[in-house]
Every structure is written in structure tokens, then in C-alpha cells.
Amino acid sequence: MGTAQQINSYRRIVPFVEIMDSTLRDGEQTNGVSFLPHEKLVMARKLLHDVNVDRIEIASARVSEGEKEAVTMICRYAQQIDRLDSVEVLGFVDDGQSVDWIASCGGKVINLLAKGSLKHCTHQLHKTPEEHIADILKELDNAANKGFTVNLYLEDWSNGMKDSPDYVFQLMDALVETEIKRFMLPDTLGVMNPLQVIEYFRKMMKRYPDVHFDFHAHNDYDLAVSNSLAAVLSGAKGIHVTVNGLGERCGNAPLASVQAILKDQFHAKTNIIESQLNDISRMVESFSGIAVAPNQPIVGENVFTQVAGVHADGDSKDKLYYNELMPERFGRKREYALGKQSGKANILKNLEELGLDLTPDQTRRVTQRIIELGDKKEIVTQEDLPYIVSDVLKHDGSEDRVKLLSYVVSTAYGLRPGANLKVEINGQQYEASAVGDGQYDAFVKALRYIYKKYLNRTFPILANYQVTIPPGGRTDALVQAVISWHYRDGILRTRGLDADQTEAAIKATFKMLNIVEKNL
Numbered sequence: 010m011g012t013a014q015q016i017n018s019y020r021r022i023v024p025f026v027e028i029m030d031s032t033l034r035d036g037e038q039t040n041g042v043s044f045l046p047h048e049k050l051v052m053a054r055k056l057l058h059d060v061n062v063d064r065i066e067i068a069s070a071r072v073s074e075g076e077k078e079a080v081t082m083i084c085r086y087a088q089q090i091d092r093l094d095s096v097e098v099l100g101f102v103d104d105g106q107s108v109d110w111i112a113s114c115g116g117k118v119i120n121l122l123a124k125g126s127l128k129h130c131t132h133q134l135h136k137t138p139e140e141h142i143a144d145i146l147k148e149l150d151n152a153a154n155k156g157f158t159v160n161l162y163l164e165d166w167s168n169g170m171k172d173s174p175d176y177v178f179q180l181m182d183a184l185v186e187t188e189i190k191r192f193m194l195p196d197t198l199g200v201m202n203p204l205q206v207i208e209y210f211r212k213m214m215k216r217y218p219d220v221h222f223d224f225h226a227h228n229d230y231d232l233a234v235s236n237s238l239a240a241v242l243s244g245a246k247g248i249h250v251t252v253n254g255l256g257e258r259c260g261n262a263p264l265a266s267v268q269a270i271l272k273d274q275f276h277a278k279t280n281i282i283e284s285q286l287n288d289i290s291r292m293v294e295s296f297s298g299i300a301v302a303p304n305q306p307i308v309g310e311n312v313f314t315q316v317a318g319v320h321a322d323g324d325s326k327d328k329l330y331y332n333e334l335m336p337e338r339f340g341r342k343r344e345y346a347l348g349k350q351s352g353k354a355n356i357l358k359n360l361e362e363l364g365l366d367l368t369p370d371q372t373r374r375v376t377q378r379i380i381e382l383g384d385k386k387e388i389v390t391q392e393d394l395p396y397i398v399s400d401v402l403k404h405d406g407s408e409d410r411v412k413l414l415s416y417v418v419s420t421a422y423g424l425r426p427g428a429n430l431k432v433e434i435n436g437q438q439y440e441a442s443a444v445g446d447g448q449y450d451a452f453v454k455a456l457r458y459i460y461k462k463y464l465n466r467t468f469p470i471l472a473n474y475q476v477t478i479p480p481g482g483r484t485d486a487l488v489q490a491v492i493s494w495h496y497r498d499g500i501l502r503t504r505g506l507d508a509d510q511t512e513a514a515i516k517a518t519f520k521m522l523n524i525v526e527k528n529l
Contacts, residue, residue, distance in 0.1 A: 025278040026271055027247035029064040029223065030056050030264060032293060033079075034099055036255030039299060046079035048296045053083045055292060056252075057092050059285045062264075066120060066249075069099040070107035077114055084115035093117055094158065102144045105151035118158045120193065121148060123180070125163025127173035138176055142183045149187055160191040160223070167196040170209040181217060191221045191247060196236060199229030199259060203239035210243035223247035226262045228254060233262035238270055241277060252293040253301050253308065265290065265307035265339070273333045284340040307339055367398075410435050411522040418448040418511060428452040432459065435526070439463050449474075449514045456518070469494040469501065469525065476510055490514040494521055501525075 033049050036042070044052070049067060056062050067083050068076045080098060087093045093115075100107030100119040111119055123145050124130040130141050145161075152159045161184065163169065169177045181192070194213070196206075206224070213222060224240035226233035226249070237248045248271075254263035265286045271277040290308035294301050303311040312334075357372065367375065375398055416430035428451035429442040441458045445451030457468045473493040490513040491504045501524060505516030 024246075026241055026245075027063045027223075028264070028268070028279055028281060029066060029097070029247055029249045030060075030062045030251065031066040031225075031249050031261065032056070032251040032255055032264075033065060033067040034069060035066065035225075035249075035257070035261055036251035036293075036297075038257040039255045039260065039297065040257075042255065042297045042299060044079070044296055046075055046082060049079040050082045050086065052252075052289070052292060052296065053096075054086060055285070055289050057087065057095060058090065059282065060264075060289050061280050061282045061285075062095075063247075063280055064095045064097055066097045066099060070101065070110045070119075071103075077110070080111070080114040080116060084117075088115065097160065099162075102141075102148050105148070108148070108151045108155055108157060111157075112155050117156065118160065119152055120160045120162055121145070121152070122162045122164055125166035125177060125180070125195070125197075126169030127176035128168065129165045130176065138179055142180060145184065146187070149189070153188065159189050160193055161189045162193045162195060162225070164195060165197045166194040167201045167205070167209070168198065170212070171200075171205075174212070178216065181213075181220075185217055185220060191223050192217075193223040193225055193247075193249070194240075194245075195225035195249075196227055197225075199227030199233070201226075201236055202230070202232055203235045206236045206239035207243045210240055210245060214244040221246045223249060225249040227256065228259040228261060231259070233260070234266045234270060237262045237267050238275070241271065242275065252289050253297075253299065253305070255293065255297060255299060263305070263307075269307055269334060283338050287340045307334070409519070409523050410526040411519060413515065413519055414438065416452065416515070418452060420448055426451045428455050430455050432456070434459075434464065437463075448511045452511070452515060453518065456522075469496050469521065471495075472500055474514070476513070490517045492517045492521065496521075496525065 033044065033052060037044055053065055053067060056065050065083075068080050084093060084096055087096045094117060096116060097118040097120050098107075098111045098114075098116050099122060100111060101122050107121075108119060111117075124134060124141060127138070130136060130138055134141060136144070149159060163177065163180065166177065184192075194210075201209075210222070210224075213220075222240075222245050224237060224245040224247070226236045226240075233254070237250075241248060248267060249261065250264040250267050251261040252264050254260040254266075264281075268279060268281045268283060268286065271279060272283075287308055290301060301308055301310070303309050306312060412433040414431040414433055416428065418426065418428045420426040425444040426446070426448045427442065427444045428448065429440075430452065431438060431440045433439075439459045441455040441462075443451050443454035443458060445454050453468075453471070460466045460468045471492065472495050473491075475491045477491070490510065491502065492514065494501045494503075501521060503517045503520040503524070505513040505518070505520065
């Protein structure tokens with residue numbers, strides 16, 4: 010059977026795939042990345058509970074006291090939610106030292122690192138295959154005495170299959186009848202291509218048809234995702250990934266990309282909750298300090314942003330430019346960039362997003378202005394649009410039912426921040442003052458007082474508050490506040506843009522209040 014025929018035949022029968030995330034162990038080997046124990050705990054909780062990965066590999070044994078603290082905390086949490094068997098630690102063939110270390114942390118699963126190539130066995134360990142096998146068997150006894158589950162890495166397996174397959178088979182023949190639960194096959198140096206993965210996995214599956222094999226890819230040739238897919242098509246029951254593709258050198262296979270391809274292209278089943286993939290990506294980005302590329306599939310900032318106007322027009326006409334990678338599926342939404350190529354359709358999408366309803370003539374004038382700006386600036390962001398509309402139409406917001414007439418916020422050393430404000434609601438003016446934990450908190454408390462005392466109404470509850478420096482705007486000093494509110498049975502999100510952070514948040518708040526007022 011040819012390779013193409015083989016792939017097509019596998020496509021129809023791909024079963025459930027187990028996902029093991031190694032962000033906290035292999036991902037931490039990214040140059041410059043070092044997670045604190047509490048950061049590891051927070052990410053482990055997110056991965057196990059929200060993202061719902063099947064397993065997490067969280068550390069290497071005997072590295073440091075900080076690692077021991079992290080492993081202990083994660084194991085304690087996993088025990089509480091009955092997922093301790095999903096927490097794995099890399100251990101070594103070291104006469105029981107790794108087993109004892111993991112046991113002292115409360116762990117129950119060791120991923121034992123053995124040598125998967127003759128070169129590694131003889132040149133790094135300076136041992137014969139027989140000596141290495143004897144050491145592994147002794148280590149299995151140590152693990153069994155502690156009641157451990159053992160998975161076995163065959164380090165440098167890819168080169169082992171290329172240069173010394175007899176050694177790989179000798180190792181497997183000696184260990185296949187032991188209590189090892191999973192044999193994990195790494196492309197340690199990232200040297201394989203998908204055709205080699207299929208060839209080598211086919212040999213392993215033919216010789217050991219009942220063994221659970223995992224595949225662990227590295228991305229040195231930008232083939233980690235493709236190689237992972239080839240492994241699944243060839244019989245691998247588990248795939249190793251990291252969030253955002255973190256890892257040594259060029260990194261590992263990214264969780265989000267592997268999940269999307271397995272599900273969409275080959276209809277494989279996993280336990281991953283896709284709506285959480287963007288959240289875990291942002292969390293790991295923050296803790297690692299490694300920024301996600303804007304064009305990174307699934308989680309990159311730009312991947313659900315349309316620029317060409319013809320695409321936006323097609324989206325409005327039976328979703329002509331949509332595919333299965335719908336942003337809502339991953340906890341995101343589609344956006345439409347503005348520029349000289351945007352056209353009216355993109356601009357209408359952004360006006361709709363901002364809640365601006367313009368006449369055809371007004372839209373034409375705004376479009377022309379954006380085209381003029383686009384000739385000078387490659388992309389006009391949505392954050393620019395309110396300013397452009399204001400410049401073109403001189404819109405003064407006179408239709409707003411809730412208006413901020415004046416306010417003062419203050420902060421001083423040793424005193425709580427305060428706010429005094431005057432607002433107009435449906436033609437009536439109200440004043441209030443309050444103190445809070447910050448200037449914006451004080452401002453909102455004063456507003457709540459007005460709504461409760463004078464209007465006898467409930468003020469929406471703050472759900473999320475995010476402050477960023479937007480890529481657009483008239484100056485580099487602009488600040489964007491995006492605020493989410495619990496409103497009725499859903500979430501209402503508004504944004505404000507200003508040179509001052511508090512002012513930006515206040516603008517977002519008044520946008521929310523006007524939306525609420527119009528919906529009464």
C-alpha cells in the first residue's frame with residue numbers, strides 16, 4: 010500500500026488519542042523560561058480541570074528544592090480532584106533515587122528515561138545494551154515496590170530506528186512483557202519527517218501490536234505537528250504537546266494546533282475542551298514571558314482577523330470565507346482589520362462591533378478617510394475607528410442617555426483613592442462621592458450609589474477588567490480598557506480608549522451604561 014493510500018485508510022479509523030501536556034517539564038526547557046512553584050500549580054490546575062488534558066508531565070526528578078515544592082503542591086491538588094494518576098514526573102535510571110524523590114512529593118507516576126539509540130547507550134552511559142537493560146529492570150522493581158505506574162521514554166528513538174534498529178528491538182523485546190504501561194517514542198533531536206514517522210511506527214506496531222505507544226515530537230524542521238499527526242495515523246495512542254509549542258531549541262508540538270488538526274482533519278476523539286485553549290495560551294504566555302507570534306495558528310492575535318474587504322463581504326453572504334476553525338470554538342471571536350484594502354464590508358463589521366449605526370453616506374465618507382490613512386499606515390486598527398468617525402462626522406454623543414458631566418478622582422500617599430462625580434441620566438442630574446481601592450474602583454462605587462439611592466436599580470457586576478496599550482490609536486500613549494460585565498444572562502463587553510488609564514475605563518463604563526439604558 011502506498012503512503013497516500015495508507016494515510017487515506019487511516020483517516021477513516023483514527024481512534025481516541027490521549028494528550029499528554031509537557032509544558033511544565035519540557036516546555037520549561039525553553040531558553041530563559043523558569044516557572045515558580047505557584048505558577049506551575051496554577052497552570053497544572055488549568056490544564057487538568059479546565060483544558061482537561063489526559064496527563065501532565067510537570068518536572069524532572071531531583072532538580073531542585075523549588076521543583077520539589079511545585080511537584081508536592083501539584084500532587085496534593087491532583088489527589089484532591091482524583092487525578093493523581095494524570096500527574097507524571099521524568100525520572101532516571103539511578104538506582105531508585107528518582108523513585109524515592111517522586112514518592113516524597115506524593116507522586117505515583119514516573120516517566121523513566123532510557124536510551125533509545127545504541128549511540129546514546131554506549132557513548133553517554135558507557136554501557137552495553139545488556140547492562141542498560143539490567144539497570145532498567147532493577148529500576149522497574151524499585152518503582153513497583155513504591156506502587157508506581159511506569160512509562161518508559163526511549164530517548165533518541167528516532168535516531169535509534171535510523172541507525173540501530175536492532176538495538177531498539179533488543180530493548181523492547183526485553184521490556185515488553187514487564188509492567189511498563191506506555192512506551193514513549195521521542196524524536197529527541199527533531200530530525201524526522203512524516204514519512205519516516207510512518208515507516209518507523211509501522212515497524213514498531215507490526216512487531217508490538219498490543220503496546221501503547223506515545224509520540225514526542227520536536228520542531229527543529231517545523232514538522233512537529235505533521236510528525237505527531239503521522240504518528241497517530243500509524244497507531245500511536247498518545248501524543249505529547251506543550252502550550253504555545255514551548256520547548257528546547259525550536260520547541261515541541263503546540264497543543265492547540267495538534268488538537269485542531271486531529272479533530273478536523275482526521276476526526277480523532279480527544280478529551281480537550283477547546284474553548285479553554287486560548288485562555289491557557291495567554292496564561293502560559295504571561296508566566297513564561299515568551300510572546301505568542303501574531304500568526305500562530307489558533308491562539309495568535311491575528312489568526313481570526315480578516316483584512317481583505319472581499320472576505321468580510323463573503324462572511325456576510327452565507328459565510329463564504331469560513332472554515333471549521335471558527336473563533337468561538339476556541340473562546341475567541343472574528344475581527345475585521347481596517348486599511349486601504351478593507352472596503353465597505355470590513356468597515357461595516359467594525360462599526361457594528363462598536364455599536365455605531367451610520368447612514369450609507371456617512372459610511373462612504375468614513376471609508377474614504379480610512380483609505381486615505383491606509384496609504385500612509387499599513388493597518389488602521391479598530392481602536393482608531395472612533396477617532397476617524399469623530400473627525401469625519403463631528404459626532405458629539407448627544408444621543409447618549411447617560412452622560413458624565415464632570416468628575417474628580419484623587420489619590421494620595423496614606424489615603425484611600427476617592428472620586429466625586431456628576432452625571433446626567435435621562436435628563437436628570439445626580440452627584441455622588443466615594444472612596445475605593447483604586448481611582449476607578451472609587452468612581453464605580455460612586456456610580457453604584459447613584460443607581461441604588463436615586464434610581465433604585467441594580468448596577469451591573471464587573472466580570473473582567475483588562476488594560477492594554479493598543480497597536481493603533483493616534484499616539485503611542487493611548488491606553489485601551491476592555492471591561493466585561495454580567496448583564497442579564499450573559500456578558501456585556503465594552504471598551505474605552507484614552508491617554509489616561511482611568512479615563513479609558515470610565516469611557517468603557519459609560520458605553521455599558523448607555524447600552525443598558527437603551528435595552529430597558
